[in-house]
Amino acid sequence: xxxxxxxxxxxxxxxxxxxxxxxxxxxxxxxxxxxxxxxxxxxxxxxxxxxxxxxxxxxxxxxxxxxxxxxxxxxxxxxxxxxxxxxxxxxxxxxxxxxxxxxxxxxxxxxxxxxxxxxxxxxxxxxxxxxxxxxxxxxxxxxxxxxxxxxxxxxxxxxxxxxxxxxxxxxxxxxxxxxxxxxxxxxxxxxxxxxxxxxxxxxxxxxxxxxxxxxxxxxxxxxxxxxxxxxxxxxxxxxxxxxxxxxxxxxxxxxxxxxxxxxxxxxxxxxxxxxxxxxxxxxxxxxxxxxxxxxxxxxxxx
Numbered sequence: 001x002x003x004x005x006x007x008x009x010x011x012x013x014x015x016x017x018x019x020x021x022x023x024x025x026x027x028x029x030x031x032x033x034x035x036x037x038x039x040x041x042x043x044x045x046x047x048x049x050x051x052x053x054x055x056x057x058x059x060x061x062x063x064x065x066x067x068x069x070x071x072x073x074x075x076x077x078x079x080x081x082x083x084x085x086x087x088x089x090x091x092x093x094x095x096x097x098x099x100x101x102x103x104x105x106x107x108x109x110x111x112x113x114x115x116x117x118x119x120x121x122x123x124x125x126x127x128x129x130x131x132x133x134x135x136x137x138x139x140x141x142x143x144x145x146x147x148x149x150x151x152x153x154x155x156x157x158x159x160x161x162x163x164x165x166x167x168x169x170x171x172x173x174x175x176x177x178x179x180x181x182x183x184x185x186x187x188x189x190x191x192x193x194x195x196x197x198x199x200x201x202x203x204x205x206x207x208x209x210x211x212x213x214x215x216x217x218x219x220x221x222x223x224x225x226x227x228x229x230x231x232x233x234x235x236x237x238x239x240x241x242x243x244x245x246x247x248x249x250x251x252x253x254x255x256x257x258x259x260x261x262x263x264x265x266x267x268x269x270x271x272x273x274x275x276x277x278x279x280x281x282x283x284x285x286x287x288x289x290x291x292x293x294x295x296x297x298x299x300x301x302x
Contacts, residue, residue, distance in 0.1 A: 001208055002026045004056045006091070007063030008036050012105060014162040015197035016060060023201065028054055031063070041087040047094045057100040058207065059091050060200055064136070068109070071131040072265040084135035089142035096148035101207050101220060103200055106140055108156035108188060108229075109133030112269030119275035122154075122225045130266035140225065149220040151203050153196070156229045156274055157239070160193035161301050167294070170240045171301070174249035184237035184256035188272045189229040192293035199228050199285050206283055222282055227274035230290035242291055246298045 005020075007013045008029035020027040030039035030050075040046050041063055050056065065071060065083040088104050095102045111120050113127030126137040143150050159167040167190075173180055203222075210220060234242075237256040244252055259268070276287050 001058060001204075001211070002028065002054050002056045003058045003060060003204065004028045004030060004039075004050065004054070005060045005062060006030050006039065006041050007061070009033050009163075010062055010066075011158055011160040011163045011165060011193045012196060013062040015160055015193040016062065016200065018194070019197045019201050025204075028056070041090060042082050044090040044093060047090050048097070051094045051098060051100075057098060057211070058103065058204060059095055059100065060103045060204075061088055061091050062105055063087065064105070065132070068130060068132045068268070069265050071135070077131060080131055081135050081138065084132070085138035085142055088139040089146065092143040092146040092148045092150060095150075096146050099149065099218070101149045101151065101204075102143060103203060104139070104143055104150060104152045105196075106152050106154040106225075107133065107136050108154060108269060108272035108274055110137040110140070110154065111272050112267070116271045116273075119273045120227070121275045122227060122278055129269065132266070149207075150223055151207075151220075152225040153200070153203075153279075154225065154227050154274060155191050155196055156188050156272055157190040158193050158196070159190060159297065161297060162193075166190075166236070166239070167243055167297065168301075170243045171247050171249070171298070174240070174244035174247065174252040174254065177252055179253045179255070180240065181255050181257040181261065182237040182240045183259045183262065184235040185259050186268055186270055187233060187235050188269070189232055189234070189274065190239055190290045190294065191229040192288070192297050194297070195230060195288055195293055196228055199279070199283075199287075202283055202285050224278075226279040226282070227276050228279050228285070228287065229274050229276065230293050231276070231287045232290040233273050234290065242294055243298070246295050
């Protein structure tokens with residue numbers, strides 16, 4: 001099967017390149033930057049052309065606007081909506097036309113407006129508190145409306161060896177600052193992008209089994225929204241403490257603080273732990289505990 005990956009130069013896209021080396025399928029990695037096949041996912045005709053020329057039967061969408069604070073700029077709203085909602089809709093339309101599968105990565109930021117205190121389930125109403133979460137929710141809705149075969153994976157607190165992320169920032173700060181203050185009143189679960197990439201590969205393998213049996217005119221029996229993050233719960237403060245400990249940055253004195261000590265143009269979810277029961281039961285996926293995955297990532301960085 002030919003599988004197209006968008007946003008290949010991002011955190012998840014880079015991890016997809018690593019896990020794809022173990023696959024017998026043909027992967028096409030696209031991005032708008034140099035070093036990759038160029039594909040503008042806001043251009044439906046360009047997507048259709050690439051899908052047709054390469055006989056693509058699955059798209060993994062790792063591309064998005066992810067600058068949460070930057071999305072609040074009124075002048076950027078149309079662009080954020082285009083990247084996070086219209087582009088996924090385009091990918092979904094292209095897959096609908098060839099009866100392929102769209103695997104789309106969404107976010108815990110579709111939640112946050114209600115005071116949750118139990119893990120969020122897939123059928124829970126989206127209550128985003130900012131433009132980023134709202135446009136990602138719009139993307140989910142537009143994909144579903146096309147009627148294509150889709151698996152939407154909501155994830156949270158993504159980090160990896162690649163690109164800019166919280167782990168890399170805190171590794172640097174805890175190594176160079178004598179003291180740090182980190183918020184303790186936002187709770188969720190970190191997710192190692194390599195674990196998410198492996199989960200996506202497992203979903204694609206499952207899809208291929210049904211494809212081989214039913215082929216052209218069928219609906220994938222496992223279409224839907226799923227949650228994937230690592231296991232466990234922590235605050236950003238707890239997360240930082242473990243990052244510093246595993247890196248051996250013991251000289252830095254790390255203190256908890258409230259969110260209002262770091263003013264932001266957007267209110268972030270105070271509790272966005274995701275319930276992963278559905279993805280584990282449906283696909284037989286194992287979610288590693290967050291500290292174990294963090295150790296692996298820091299080891300890989302070294």
